[in-house]
Amino acid sequence: MINPRLETDLNDYPFARLGALIADLPVPAQPIIMSVGEPQGPVPQFARDVVSRDLATSNRYPPNQGTPDLCAAIVAWLQRRYGIADGVLDPARHVLPLAGSKEGVFAIGTVAVPPSKDGAQPIVMIPNPFYQVYLGAAVLSGGAPVFMNADAGNGFMPDFDAVPADTWKRTALVYLCSPGNPQGAMATLPYLQKLIDQCRRHGAILAIDECYAEIYNGAAPAGGLQAALAMDETGGRDPFANVVVFHSLSKRSNAAGLRSGFVAGDPKIVAMMLRWKTYGGVQIPIPIQNASAALWRDEAHVETIRGEYRAKFQLAKSILHNKGGYFTPDGGFFLWLDVGGGEAVTRRLWAEGGVKVLPGGYLAREINGVNPGDRYIRVALVHDLETTRTAITRIAELL
Ligand SMILES: Cc1ncc(COP(=O)(O)O)c(C=O)c1O
Structure with a gap:
């Protein structure tokens, strides 16, 4: 007998759902993964x-x-x-x-x-x-x-x-x-x-x-x-x-x-x-x-890293303007874009733009019939500036 709290109550982790959502789509030639909040910069040498x-x-x-x-x-x-x-x-x-x-x-x-x-x-x-x-x-x-x-x-x-x-x-x-x-x-x-x-x-x-x-x-x-x-x-x-x-x-x-x-x-x-x-x-x-x-x-390496994220947000703002209701967040490294329907846009971005993002609804639960994340996609700005530029440009084109 398996603990049902684990087996049935915790069975929809966002990345498993994302995998299922795009499973039928071909893997793009040069995919850019922006679904995961994993910074791609180097660990400081020291x-x-x-x-x-x-x-x-x-x-x-x-x-x-x-x-x-x-x-x-x-x-x-x-x-x-x-x-x-x-x-x-x-x-x-x-x-x-x-x-x-x-x-x-x-x-x-x-x-x-x-x-x-x-x-x-x-x-x-x-x-x-x-x-x-x-x-x-x-x-x-x-x-x-x-x-x-x-x-x-x-x-x-x-x-x-x-x-x-x-x-x-x-x-x-x-x-x-x-x-x-x-x-x-x-x-x-x-x-x-x-x-x-x-x-x-x-x-x-x-x-x-x-x-x-x-x-x-x-x-x-x-x-x-x-x-x-x-x-x-x-x-x-x-x-x-x-x-x-x-x-x-x-x-x-x-x-x-x-x-x-x-x-x-x-x-x-x-x-x-x-x-x-x-x-x-x-x-x-x-x-x-x-x-x-x-x-x-x-602190020196932290200031450098913080500066890199700021540059990526400035870049995203200059490319997206107000597409997807763009706003520069106070903190963190995610774009939280209101695209109307997170799942549909995630599929299109993967199929047509080669960019993997996360449907916002996968991070939330429905309350009184409304999932507060459903309209959104989450885009993790974890790559270098040039990769970020390519990805955001593709996102802007598709929105
Ligand atoms: C909000 C939040 N809390 C905690 C963590 C866990 O981070 P770590 O265990 O790597 O410190 C993450 C990782 O993505 C996160 O996004």
């Missing part, structure tokens, strides 16, 4: 050097809690990035390195969802559209997903004020993604503070996925830890009570294959993440931890 240098440590089990050096590098980065004073964050209590932020946004489901809340099945609030791992975590931890539309009407950020009181009471976990995948909207400091307050009042954990925090077009996005620290009233709690944030080197450092990220925030939650990791997670190899420490300590 990080590769560390991995090769330290491979001999592979006869040892790496520590579950991360090396002290990596934890210190992460704390130093959080302090610089979010203006957090020395001594506020303890590397041993407030941060835990992860094998990619995916591990953490999944594990937080197990950590946060109890058998019942307010006498009923606990609720996990998920922005809609969303990174699919949130749903995996909600379903497999026994939670009931409640989807919160993030559409053009609310600036692509869910309206938590509209959540009924009885839903809040049952809520164990709230996911937020800022900058958001796919739309690139950024939560403001007041928005984050209000949400933190709502979660605390209702005994819910707030999990903020900040894996795109380093890729932005204007000002840097505010962060959850920064928001929590700037709140006047903690009611005697830890300043980060109920809040955890997830970060990653995958996008920041072109290092998706390193599998390196971290969780930071409420020490009680971080301790339970470590317990989860001890029982069922995977340690990060020591060479990867050492390379990660070097990457978190370096």
Whole structure:
């Protein structure tokens, strides 16, 4: 007997659906893959050097809690990035390195969802559209997903004020993604503070996925830890009570294959993440931890990468003008284009333009008969400038 939560409730991962959608079409001569958010730029050389240098440590089990050096590098980065004073964050209590932020946004489901809340099945609030791992975590931890539309009407950020009181009471976990995948909207400091307050009042954990925090077009996005620290009233709690944030080197450092990220925030939650990791997670190899420490300590490569994305957005804007309702997102590296029907346009772009994109509806769920992603395609600007130019030109021609 297979767990039906896995077999029947989680059977429509977007890339499997995309494969089925275009299965009958011939593979184009020179395809450009823009469906996957995998940066194609090089991993910085200094990080590769560390991995090769330290491979001999592979006869040892790496520590579950991360090396002290990596934890210190992460704390130093959080302090610089979010203006957090020395001594506020303890590397041993407030941060835990992860094998990619995916591990953490999944594990937080197990950590946060109890058998019942307010006498009923606990609720996990998920922005809609969303990174699919949130749903995996909600379903497999026994939670009931409640989807919160993030559409053009609310600036692509869910309206938590509209959540009924009885839903809040049952809520164990709230996911937020800022900058958001796919739309690139950024939560403001007041928005984050209000949400933190709502979660605390209702005994819910707030999990903020900040894996795109380093890729932005204007000002840097505010962060959850920064928001929590700037709140006047903690009611005697830890300043980060109920809040955890997830970060990653995958996008920041072109290092998706390193599998390196971290969780930071409420020490009680971080301790339970470590317990989860001890029982069922995977340690990060020591060479990867050492390379990660070097990457978190370096900003030069991040500025270069950010500049490359900005140039690609400028290029996309100059080619698309307002086709597909083009807008430059505040953050992240996706175009979120309103093309009327995401599936039909995805098929045409593959068949006639050789460009693979993702129908927006595959990232969302239908609520009250409407799927907020259906009209859209998601285009990942993960290639170099010239490949991006070719792809966007083909997209513009087809729209
Ligand atoms: C919104 C979001 N969160 C988390 C992840 C996971 O990233 P990683 O596990 O590589 O850090 C991704 C990857 O695409 C993502 O788009």
